[in-house]
Amino acid sequence: MxxxxxxxxxxxxxxxxxxxxxxxxxxxxxxxxxxxxxxxxxxxxxxxxxxxxxxxxxxxxxxxxxxxxGNKGRHLEFRMGDVKAKGCDVYINVNRWESNDARIMAAACAKLGVRYVLVVRGGVGKPMEANLLLEHLMGAEIHPLETMDRDETNQEAERIGLQLQEEGYTPYVYHQQPxxxxxxxxxxxxxxxxxxxxxxxxxxxxxxxxxxxxxxxxxxxxxxxxxxxxxxxxxxxxxxxxxxxxxxxxxxxxxxxxxxxxxxxxxxxxxxxxxxxxxxxxxxxxxxxxxxxxxxxxxxxxxxxxxxxxxxxxxxxxxxxxxxxxxxxxxxxxxxxxxxxxxxxxxxxxxxxxxxx
Ligand SMILES: Cc1ncc(COP(=O)(O)O)c(C=O)c1O
CATH class of the missing domain: 3.40.50.1100 (Rossmann fold)
Structure with a gap:
Protein backbone atom coordinates (compact mmCIF):
# COMPACT_ATOMS: atom_id res chain seq x y z
CA MET A 1 0.00 0.00 0.00
CA GLY A 70 -15.29 0.37 -21.18
CA ASN A 71 -13.00 3.19 -20.14
CA LYS A 72 -11.22 3.11 -23.47
CA GLY A 73 -14.30 4.59 -25.11
CA ARG A 74 -13.14 7.85 -23.57
CA HIS A 75 -9.49 7.25 -24.49
CA LEU A 76 -10.07 6.46 -28.13
CA GLU A 77 -11.95 9.67 -28.90
CA PHE A 78 -8.65 11.50 -28.50
CA ARG A 79 -6.55 8.71 -30.05
CA MET A 80 -8.73 8.63 -33.13
CA GLY A 81 -8.62 12.42 -33.26
CA ASP A 82 -4.82 12.12 -33.39
CA VAL A 83 -5.01 9.38 -36.06
CA LYS A 84 -7.23 11.52 -38.28
CA ALA A 85 -5.28 14.74 -37.62
CA LYS A 86 -2.10 12.99 -38.76
CA GLY A 87 -3.84 11.77 -41.91
CA CYS A 88 -3.37 8.09 -40.99
CA ASP A 89 -5.51 5.39 -42.57
CA VAL A 90 -4.31 2.22 -40.79
CA TYR A 91 -4.11 1.72 -37.02
CA ILE A 92 -1.55 -0.91 -35.96
CA ASN A 93 -1.95 -2.20 -32.42
CA VAL A 94 0.04 -4.74 -30.40
CA ASN A 95 -1.60 -6.38 -27.41
CA ARG A 96 -2.33 -9.54 -25.48
CA TRP A 97 -5.21 -11.79 -26.49
CA GLU A 98 -7.31 -10.66 -23.48
CA SER A 99 -6.90 -6.99 -24.36
CA ASN A 100 -9.91 -4.72 -24.06
CA ASP A 101 -7.92 -2.01 -25.77
CA ALA A 102 -7.47 -4.26 -28.82
CA ARG A 103 -11.23 -4.85 -29.01
CA ILE A 104 -12.40 -1.30 -28.49
CA MET A 105 -9.86 0.06 -31.00
CA ALA A 106 -11.23 -2.48 -33.49
CA ALA A 107 -14.67 -1.01 -32.81
CA ALA A 108 -13.50 2.58 -33.26
CA CYS A 109 -11.70 1.74 -36.49
CA ALA A 110 -14.72 -0.11 -37.88
CA LYS A 111 -16.96 2.83 -37.05
CA LEU A 112 -14.63 5.45 -38.49
CA GLY A 113 -13.54 3.48 -41.55
CA VAL A 114 -9.88 3.07 -40.58
CA ARG A 115 -8.08 -0.19 -41.47
CA TYR A 116 -7.10 -2.06 -38.28
CA VAL A 117 -4.16 -4.44 -37.85
CA LEU A 118 -3.66 -6.25 -34.55
CA VAL A 119 -0.50 -8.09 -33.56
CA VAL A 120 -1.39 -10.44 -30.69
CA ARG A 121 1.29 -11.32 -28.15
CA GLY A 122 0.99 -15.00 -27.25
CA GLY A 123 -1.97 -15.23 -29.61
CA VAL A 124 -1.12 -18.48 -31.42
CA GLY A 125 -3.72 -21.15 -30.76
CA LYS A 126 -5.98 -18.95 -28.65
CA PRO A 127 -9.66 -19.82 -29.11
CA MET A 128 -11.75 -17.39 -31.07
CA GLU A 129 -13.89 -16.16 -28.21
CA ALA A 130 -14.47 -13.08 -26.04
CA ASN A 131 -12.47 -10.04 -27.27
CA LEU A 132 -10.76 -12.01 -30.07
CA LEU A 133 -14.11 -13.10 -31.47
CA LEU A 134 -15.37 -9.52 -31.46
CA GLU A 135 -12.19 -8.29 -33.16
CA HIS A 136 -12.64 -10.85 -35.94
CA LEU A 137 -16.27 -9.78 -36.37
CA MET A 138 -15.30 -6.13 -36.63
CA GLY A 139 -12.83 -6.79 -39.43
CA ALA A 140 -9.51 -6.68 -37.56
CA GLU A 141 -6.56 -8.14 -39.47
CA ILE A 142 -5.12 -10.34 -36.77
CA HIS A 143 -1.49 -11.49 -36.62
CA PRO A 144 -1.13 -13.93 -33.73
CA LEU A 145 2.45 -14.46 -32.52
CA GLU A 146 3.80 -17.20 -30.29
CA THR A 147 6.05 -14.84 -28.37
CA MET A 148 5.03 -12.63 -25.44
CA ASP A 149 8.18 -10.53 -25.84
CA ARG A 150 7.33 -6.85 -26.20
CA ASP A 151 10.33 -5.97 -28.38
CA GLU A 152 9.71 -8.82 -30.78
CA THR A 153 6.00 -8.09 -31.13
CA ASN A 154 6.64 -4.35 -31.50
CA GLN A 155 9.16 -5.11 -34.26
CA GLU A 156 6.54 -7.17 -36.07
CA ALA A 157 4.11 -4.22 -35.87
CA GLU A 158 6.79 -1.91 -37.24
CA ARG A 159 7.56 -4.37 -40.06
CA ILE A 160 3.87 -4.46 -41.02
CA GLY A 161 3.80 -0.65 -40.81
CA LEU A 162 6.70 -0.32 -43.25
CA GLN A 163 5.14 -2.83 -45.63
CA LEU A 164 1.84 -0.94 -45.62
CA GLN A 165 3.68 2.32 -46.16
CA GLU A 166 5.27 0.85 -49.29
CA GLU A 167 1.76 -0.04 -50.45
CA GLY A 168 0.75 3.62 -50.09
CA TYR A 169 -0.91 3.62 -46.68
CA THR A 170 -0.17 6.03 -43.81
CA PRO A 171 0.01 3.81 -40.73
CA TYR A 172 -0.38 4.85 -37.09
CA VAL A 173 1.71 2.42 -35.04
CA TYR A 174 0.37 2.66 -31.49
CA HIS A 175 3.56 2.08 -29.53
CA GLN A 176 5.43 4.70 -31.57
CA GLN A 177 2.89 7.38 -30.67
CA PRO A 178 3.54 8.82 -27.19
C1 LIG B 1 -11.33 -2.78 -18.08
C2 LIG B 1 -10.07 -2.06 -17.76
N1 LIG B 1 -10.02 -1.31 -16.65
C3 LIG B 1 -8.91 -0.64 -16.31
C4 LIG B 1 -7.76 -0.70 -17.07
C5 LIG B 1 -6.56 0.05 -16.57
O1 LIG B 1 -5.81 0.80 -17.39
P1 LIG B 1 -6.15 2.16 -18.13
O2 LIG B 1 -6.81 3.09 -17.17
O3 LIG B 1 -4.81 2.63 -18.56
O4 LIG B 1 -7.04 1.80 -19.26
C6 LIG B 1 -7.75 -1.48 -18.25
C7 LIG B 1 -6.54 -1.62 -19.09
O5 LIG B 1 -6.48 -2.26 -20.09
C8 LIG B 1 -8.94 -2.16 -18.60
O6 LIG B 1 -9.02 -2.91 -19.73
Whole structure:
Protein backbone atom coordinates (compact mmCIF):
# COMPACT_ATOMS: atom_id res chain seq x y z
CA MET A 1 0.00 0.00 0.00
CA UNK A 2 1.20 3.49 -0.75
CA UNK A 3 -0.86 6.42 0.48
CA UNK A 4 0.86 9.34 2.13
CA UNK A 5 -1.25 12.39 2.93
CA UNK A 6 -3.94 12.23 0.31
CA UNK A 7 -5.94 15.24 -0.66
CA UNK A 8 -9.50 15.69 0.58
CA UNK A 9 -10.89 16.36 4.06
CA UNK A 10 -10.89 19.75 5.71
CA UNK A 11 -7.50 20.68 4.21
CA UNK A 12 -8.56 20.42 0.58
CA UNK A 13 -6.25 22.64 -1.45
CA UNK A 14 -8.03 25.28 -3.55
CA UNK A 15 -8.69 24.78 -7.24
CA UNK A 16 -5.76 25.69 -9.48
CA UNK A 17 -7.98 26.35 -12.47
CA UNK A 18 -11.68 26.42 -13.35
CA UNK A 19 -13.62 23.57 -14.97
CA UNK A 20 -14.15 25.84 -17.96
CA UNK A 21 -10.43 26.53 -18.36
CA UNK A 22 -9.74 22.78 -18.25
CA UNK A 23 -12.51 22.13 -20.80
CA UNK A 24 -11.02 24.84 -23.04
CA UNK A 25 -7.57 23.22 -22.85
CA UNK A 26 -9.03 19.80 -23.76
CA UNK A 27 -11.05 21.35 -26.60
CA UNK A 28 -7.81 22.32 -28.37
CA UNK A 29 -7.18 18.62 -29.15
CA UNK A 30 -8.54 16.86 -32.22
CA UNK A 31 -11.28 14.42 -31.29
CA UNK A 32 -13.70 11.92 -32.82
CA UNK A 33 -16.92 11.72 -30.81
CA UNK A 34 -18.02 8.10 -30.90
CA UNK A 35 -18.54 7.07 -27.25
CA UNK A 36 -21.87 7.21 -25.41
CA UNK A 37 -21.31 10.02 -22.92
CA UNK A 38 -22.11 10.96 -20.21
CA UNK A 39 -22.30 7.55 -18.57
CA UNK A 40 -24.75 6.94 -15.71
CA UNK A 41 -23.89 7.20 -12.03
CA UNK A 42 -25.70 4.36 -10.29
CA UNK A 43 -26.53 4.05 -6.62
CA UNK A 44 -25.83 0.50 -5.28
CA UNK A 45 -27.89 0.14 -2.08
CA UNK A 46 -27.88 -3.66 -1.90
CA UNK A 47 -24.14 -3.88 -2.46
CA UNK A 48 -23.67 -1.15 0.18
CA UNK A 49 -25.80 -3.10 2.63
CA UNK A 50 -23.83 -6.29 1.97
CA UNK A 51 -20.59 -4.42 2.66
CA UNK A 52 -21.64 -3.01 6.04
CA UNK A 53 -23.39 0.24 5.00
CA UNK A 54 -20.62 2.18 3.21
CA UNK A 55 -22.58 4.05 0.53
CA UNK A 56 -21.41 2.88 -2.90
CA UNK A 57 -22.13 4.38 -6.30
CA UNK A 58 -20.87 3.06 -9.61
CA UNK A 59 -19.75 5.33 -12.42
CA UNK A 60 -20.87 3.14 -15.30
CA UNK A 61 -18.05 3.57 -17.78
CA UNK A 62 -18.70 0.01 -18.87
CA UNK A 63 -21.55 1.62 -20.86
CA UNK A 64 -19.57 3.80 -23.26
CA UNK A 65 -20.77 1.83 -26.30
CA UNK A 66 -18.33 0.57 -28.96
CA UNK A 67 -18.75 -3.20 -28.73
CA UNK A 68 -19.26 -3.73 -24.99
CA UNK A 69 -17.80 -0.45 -23.84
CA GLY A 70 -15.29 0.37 -21.18
CA ASN A 71 -13.00 3.19 -20.14
CA LYS A 72 -11.22 3.11 -23.47
CA GLY A 73 -14.30 4.59 -25.11
CA ARG A 74 -13.14 7.85 -23.57
CA HIS A 75 -9.49 7.25 -24.49
CA LEU A 76 -10.07 6.46 -28.13
CA GLU A 77 -11.95 9.67 -28.90
CA PHE A 78 -8.65 11.50 -28.50
CA ARG A 79 -6.55 8.71 -30.05
CA MET A 80 -8.73 8.63 -33.13
CA GLY A 81 -8.62 12.42 -33.26
CA ASP A 82 -4.82 12.12 -33.39
CA VAL A 83 -5.01 9.38 -36.06
CA LYS A 84 -7.23 11.52 -38.28
CA ALA A 85 -5.28 14.74 -37.62
CA LYS A 86 -2.10 12.99 -38.76
CA GLY A 87 -3.84 11.77 -41.91
CA CYS A 88 -3.37 8.09 -40.99
CA ASP A 89 -5.51 5.39 -42.57
CA VAL A 90 -4.31 2.22 -40.79
CA TYR A 91 -4.11 1.72 -37.02
CA ILE A 92 -1.55 -0.91 -35.96
CA ASN A 93 -1.95 -2.20 -32.42
CA VAL A 94 0.04 -4.74 -30.40
CA ASN A 95 -1.60 -6.38 -27.41
CA ARG A 96 -2.33 -9.54 -25.48
CA TRP A 97 -5.21 -11.79 -26.49
CA GLU A 98 -7.31 -10.66 -23.48
CA SER A 99 -6.90 -6.99 -24.36
CA ASN A 100 -9.91 -4.72 -24.06
CA ASP A 101 -7.92 -2.01 -25.77
CA ALA A 102 -7.47 -4.26 -28.82
CA ARG A 103 -11.23 -4.85 -29.01
CA ILE A 104 -12.40 -1.30 -28.49
CA MET A 105 -9.86 0.06 -31.00
CA ALA A 106 -11.23 -2.48 -33.49
CA ALA A 107 -14.67 -1.01 -32.81
CA ALA A 108 -13.50 2.58 -33.26
CA CYS A 109 -11.70 1.74 -36.49
CA ALA A 110 -14.72 -0.11 -37.88
CA LYS A 111 -16.96 2.83 -37.05
CA LEU A 112 -14.63 5.45 -38.49
CA GLY A 113 -13.54 3.48 -41.55
CA VAL A 114 -9.88 3.07 -40.58
CA ARG A 115 -8.08 -0.19 -41.47
CA TYR A 116 -7.10 -2.06 -38.28
CA VAL A 117 -4.16 -4.44 -37.85
CA LEU A 118 -3.66 -6.25 -34.55
CA VAL A 119 -0.50 -8.09 -33.56
CA VAL A 120 -1.39 -10.44 -30.69
CA ARG A 121 1.29 -11.32 -28.15
CA GLY A 122 0.99 -15.00 -27.25
CA GLY A 123 -1.97 -15.23 -29.61
CA VAL A 124 -1.12 -18.48 -31.42
CA GLY A 125 -3.72 -21.15 -30.76
CA LYS A 126 -5.98 -18.95 -28.65
CA PRO A 127 -9.66 -19.82 -29.11
CA MET A 128 -11.75 -17.39 -31.07
CA GLU A 129 -13.89 -16.16 -28.21
CA ALA A 130 -14.47 -13.08 -26.04
CA ASN A 131 -12.47 -10.04 -27.27
CA LEU A 132 -10.76 -12.01 -30.07
CA LEU A 133 -14.11 -13.10 -31.47
CA LEU A 134 -15.37 -9.52 -31.46
CA GLU A 135 -12.19 -8.29 -33.16
CA HIS A 136 -12.64 -10.85 -35.94
CA LEU A 137 -16.27 -9.78 -36.37
CA MET A 138 -15.30 -6.13 -36.63
CA GLY A 139 -12.83 -6.79 -39.43
CA ALA A 140 -9.51 -6.68 -37.56
CA GLU A 141 -6.56 -8.14 -39.47
CA ILE A 142 -5.12 -10.34 -36.77
CA HIS A 143 -1.49 -11.49 -36.62
CA PRO A 144 -1.13 -13.93 -33.73
CA LEU A 145 2.45 -14.46 -32.52
CA GLU A 146 3.80 -17.20 -30.29
CA THR A 147 6.05 -14.84 -28.37
CA MET A 148 5.03 -12.63 -25.44
CA ASP A 149 8.18 -10.53 -25.84
CA ARG A 150 7.33 -6.85 -26.20
CA ASP A 151 10.33 -5.97 -28.38
CA GLU A 152 9.71 -8.82 -30.78
CA THR A 153 6.00 -8.09 -31.13
CA ASN A 154 6.64 -4.35 -31.50
CA GLN A 155 9.16 -5.11 -34.26
CA GLU A 156 6.54 -7.17 -36.07
CA ALA A 157 4.11 -4.22 -35.87
CA GLU A 158 6.79 -1.91 -37.24
CA ARG A 159 7.56 -4.37 -40.06
CA ILE A 160 3.87 -4.46 -41.02
CA GLY A 161 3.80 -0.65 -40.81
CA LEU A 162 6.70 -0.32 -43.25
CA GLN A 163 5.14 -2.83 -45.63
CA LEU A 164 1.84 -0.94 -45.62
CA GLN A 165 3.68 2.32 -46.16
CA GLU A 166 5.27 0.85 -49.29
CA GLU A 167 1.76 -0.04 -50.45
CA GLY A 168 0.75 3.62 -50.09
CA TYR A 169 -0.91 3.62 -46.68
CA THR A 170 -0.17 6.03 -43.81
CA PRO A 171 0.01 3.81 -40.73
CA TYR A 172 -0.38 4.85 -37.09
CA VAL A 173 1.71 2.42 -35.04
CA TYR A 174 0.37 2.66 -31.49
CA HIS A 175 3.56 2.08 -29.53
CA GLN A 176 5.43 4.70 -31.57
CA GLN A 177 2.89 7.38 -30.67
CA PRO A 178 3.54 8.82 -27.19
CA UNK A 179 0.25 10.77 -27.32
CA UNK A 180 -1.81 7.59 -27.74
CA UNK A 181 -0.45 6.29 -24.43
CA UNK A 182 -1.77 9.25 -22.42
CA UNK A 183 -5.00 9.87 -24.33
CA UNK A 184 -6.78 7.96 -21.56
CA UNK A 185 -5.57 10.37 -18.92
CA UNK A 186 -6.99 13.24 -20.97
CA UNK A 187 -10.30 11.42 -21.38
CA UNK A 188 -10.53 10.99 -17.62
CA UNK A 189 -9.89 14.65 -16.85
CA UNK A 190 -13.20 15.21 -18.57
CA UNK A 191 -14.81 12.15 -16.94
CA UNK A 192 -14.00 13.62 -13.52
CA UNK A 193 -15.73 16.89 -14.34
CA UNK A 194 -18.71 14.90 -15.66
CA UNK A 195 -18.81 12.92 -12.40
CA UNK A 196 -18.52 16.08 -10.27
CA UNK A 197 -21.55 17.57 -12.04
CA UNK A 198 -23.61 14.38 -11.50
CA UNK A 199 -22.68 14.37 -7.81
CA UNK A 200 -23.48 18.07 -7.37
CA UNK A 201 -26.85 17.64 -9.05
CA UNK A 202 -27.75 14.90 -6.54
CA UNK A 203 -26.07 16.60 -3.58
CA UNK A 204 -23.76 13.64 -2.99
CA UNK A 205 -20.37 14.24 -1.37
CA UNK A 206 -18.13 11.21 -1.77
CA UNK A 207 -15.13 10.60 0.45
CA UNK A 208 -13.32 8.40 -2.07
CA UNK A 209 -13.14 7.60 -5.78
CA UNK A 210 -11.93 4.01 -6.30
CA UNK A 211 -10.92 2.37 -9.55
CA UNK A 212 -8.34 0.32 -11.44
CA UNK A 213 -4.85 1.86 -11.51
CA UNK A 214 -3.77 3.11 -14.92
CA UNK A 215 -4.05 6.03 -17.30
CA UNK A 216 -7.72 6.60 -16.41
CA UNK A 217 -7.18 6.92 -12.66
CA UNK A 218 -4.20 9.19 -13.40
CA UNK A 219 -6.67 11.52 -15.12
CA UNK A 220 -9.03 11.39 -12.16
CA UNK A 221 -6.18 12.15 -9.74
CA UNK A 222 -4.95 15.04 -11.88
CA UNK A 223 -8.41 16.60 -12.35
CA UNK A 224 -9.09 16.23 -8.62
CA UNK A 225 -5.89 18.11 -7.82
CA UNK A 226 -6.35 20.79 -10.48
CA UNK A 227 -9.97 21.50 -9.67
CA UNK A 228 -9.72 21.10 -5.88
CA UNK A 229 -12.39 18.40 -5.60
CA UNK A 230 -12.85 17.31 -1.98
CA UNK A 231 -12.38 13.54 -2.28
CA UNK A 232 -9.48 11.12 -2.11
CA UNK A 233 -8.48 9.09 -5.14
CA UNK A 234 -7.53 5.46 -4.61
CA UNK A 235 -6.17 3.22 -7.37
CA UNK A 236 -6.07 -0.57 -7.11
CA UNK A 237 -3.67 -2.26 -9.48
CA UNK A 238 -4.81 -5.30 -11.44
CA UNK A 239 -1.97 -5.00 -13.89
CA UNK A 240 1.25 -6.76 -14.60
CA UNK A 241 3.46 -3.79 -13.80
CA UNK A 242 4.00 -3.38 -10.10
CA UNK A 243 5.23 0.18 -10.46
CA UNK A 244 1.97 1.39 -11.99
CA UNK A 245 1.70 4.03 -9.24
CA UNK A 246 4.86 5.70 -10.59
CA UNK A 247 3.55 5.37 -14.11
CA UNK A 248 0.33 7.11 -13.11
CA UNK A 249 2.42 10.02 -11.96
CA UNK A 250 4.26 10.07 -15.29
CA UNK A 251 0.99 9.95 -17.24
CA UNK A 252 -0.33 12.91 -15.26
CA UNK A 253 2.85 14.89 -15.77
CA UNK A 254 2.91 14.20 -19.52
CA UNK A 255 -0.67 15.45 -19.79
CA UNK A 256 0.18 18.58 -17.81
CA UNK A 257 2.82 19.29 -20.46
CA UNK A 258 0.62 18.46 -23.46
CA UNK A 259 -2.24 20.68 -22.27
CA UNK A 260 -0.12 23.40 -20.64
CA UNK A 261 -1.69 22.75 -17.21
CA UNK A 262 -0.15 23.72 -13.87
CA UNK A 263 2.65 21.32 -12.92
CA UNK A 264 0.98 19.90 -9.84
CA UNK A 265 0.53 16.10 -9.61
CA UNK A 266 2.51 14.63 -6.70
CA UNK A 267 2.86 11.01 -5.46
CA UNK A 268 0.67 11.74 -2.42
CA UNK A 269 -2.25 12.97 -4.54
CA UNK A 270 -3.58 9.43 -4.82
CA UNK A 271 -3.37 6.17 -2.96
CA UNK A 272 -2.07 3.11 -4.77
CA UNK A 273 -2.26 -0.59 -3.87
CA UNK A 274 -0.82 -3.53 -5.80
CA UNK A 275 -1.47 -6.34 -3.35
CA UNK A 276 -4.79 -7.32 -4.96
CA UNK A 277 -3.19 -8.47 -8.23
CA UNK A 278 -2.73 -11.90 -6.67
CA UNK A 279 -0.37 -14.38 -8.29
CA UNK A 280 -0.55 -13.08 -11.82
CA UNK A 281 -2.02 -10.51 -14.15
CA UNK A 282 -5.24 -11.78 -15.75
CA UNK A 283 -5.69 -14.64 -13.31
CA UNK A 284 -8.69 -14.08 -11.02
CA UNK A 285 -8.05 -14.37 -7.29
CA UNK A 286 -10.60 -16.08 -5.02
CA UNK A 287 -11.39 -12.62 -3.57
CA UNK A 288 -11.96 -11.09 -7.00
CA UNK A 289 -14.25 -13.97 -7.94
CA UNK A 290 -16.22 -13.33 -4.72
CA UNK A 291 -16.38 -9.61 -5.54
CA UNK A 292 -17.71 -10.35 -9.04
CA UNK A 293 -20.34 -12.69 -7.60
CA UNK A 294 -21.42 -10.22 -4.91
CA UNK A 295 -21.82 -7.30 -7.34
CA UNK A 296 -23.81 -9.53 -9.70
CA UNK A 297 -26.15 -10.97 -7.09
CA UNK A 298 -26.82 -7.70 -5.25
CA UNK A 299 -27.02 -5.21 -8.12
CA UNK A 300 -27.01 -7.23 -11.38
CA UNK A 301 -23.78 -5.38 -11.93
CA UNK A 302 -21.29 -7.35 -14.00
CA UNK A 303 -17.59 -6.79 -13.35
CA UNK A 304 -14.72 -8.32 -15.29
CA UNK A 305 -12.21 -11.02 -14.28
CA UNK A 306 -9.00 -9.12 -15.19
CA UNK A 307 -9.47 -5.59 -13.84
CA UNK A 308 -12.60 -4.42 -12.06
CA UNK A 309 -13.16 -7.65 -10.09
CA UNK A 310 -9.76 -7.21 -8.45
CA UNK A 311 -10.42 -3.50 -7.83
CA UNK A 312 -13.72 -4.24 -6.06
CA UNK A 313 -11.94 -6.95 -4.05
CA UNK A 314 -9.50 -4.21 -2.99
CA UNK A 315 -12.31 -1.88 -1.93
CA UNK A 316 -13.98 -4.73 0.00
CA UNK A 317 -10.73 -5.42 1.83
CA UNK A 318 -10.32 -1.71 2.62
CA UNK A 319 -13.79 -1.74 4.17
CA UNK A 320 -12.84 -4.83 6.21
CA UNK A 321 -9.60 -3.19 7.34
CA UNK A 322 -11.35 0.07 8.29
CA UNK A 323 -9.56 2.10 5.61
CA UNK A 324 -13.08 2.96 4.48
CA UNK A 325 -15.74 3.53 7.13
CA UNK A 326 -19.42 2.58 7.20
CA UNK A 327 -20.30 6.31 7.23
CA UNK A 328 -18.22 6.96 4.09
CA UNK A 329 -19.43 7.38 0.51
CA UNK A 330 -17.45 5.77 -2.33
CA UNK A 331 -17.71 6.15 -6.08
CA UNK A 332 -16.30 3.09 -7.85
CA UNK A 333 -15.40 3.64 -11.49
CA UNK A 334 -16.49 0.62 -13.51
CA UNK A 335 -14.03 0.61 -16.40
CA UNK A 336 -15.58 -2.31 -18.30
CA UNK A 337 -13.77 -5.33 -19.75
CA UNK A 338 -16.92 -7.45 -19.87
CA UNK A 339 -16.22 -9.74 -22.88
CA UNK A 340 -13.50 -11.53 -20.90
CA UNK A 341 -16.16 -12.95 -18.65
CA UNK A 342 -17.04 -15.20 -21.59
CA UNK A 343 -13.50 -16.49 -22.22
CA UNK A 344 -13.23 -20.15 -21.28
CA UNK A 345 -9.95 -19.60 -19.37
CA UNK A 346 -11.63 -17.23 -16.97
CA UNK A 347 -14.82 -19.22 -16.75
CA UNK A 348 -12.85 -22.11 -15.30
CA UNK A 349 -10.95 -20.07 -12.72
CA UNK A 350 -14.09 -18.18 -11.75
CA UNK A 351 -16.17 -21.29 -11.29
CA UNK A 352 -13.38 -22.84 -9.18
CA UNK A 353 -13.42 -19.84 -6.89
CA UNK A 354 -17.16 -19.35 -6.78
CA UNK A 355 -18.11 -23.02 -6.61
CA UNK A 356 -21.61 -23.87 -7.67
CA UNK A 357 -22.75 -20.46 -6.48
C1 LIG B 1 -11.33 -2.78 -18.08
C2 LIG B 1 -10.07 -2.06 -17.76
N1 LIG B 1 -10.02 -1.31 -16.65
C3 LIG B 1 -8.91 -0.64 -16.31
C4 LIG B 1 -7.76 -0.70 -17.07
C5 LIG B 1 -6.56 0.05 -16.57
O1 LIG B 1 -5.81 0.80 -17.39
P1 LIG B 1 -6.15 2.16 -18.13
O2 LIG B 1 -6.81 3.09 -17.17
O3 LIG B 1 -4.81 2.63 -18.56
O4 LIG B 1 -7.04 1.80 -19.26
C6 LIG B 1 -7.75 -1.48 -18.25
C7 LIG B 1 -6.54 -1.62 -19.09
O5 LIG B 1 -6.48 -2.26 -20.09
C8 LIG B 1 -8.94 -2.16 -18.60
O6 LIG B 1 -9.02 -2.91 -19.73
Missing amino acids: LEATPNGGPNVPPAMMSEQALADAIATLPRERVAFLPTPLEECPRLSQALGATRILMKRDDLTGLAFG FARVAGTIGYLEATVELAAQLAERNIHPDYIYGVAGTSMAGIALATKLLGYPWKVRAISSGDRRNLGNMMLEYGQEVQDILGLPDCLQPDDFGYWDEYIGGEYAVPTPDSARAIKLAAETEALILDPVYTGKALAGLMDHIDQGLVDSSDTVVFVHTGGLPNLFASTFRESLSDAIGSG
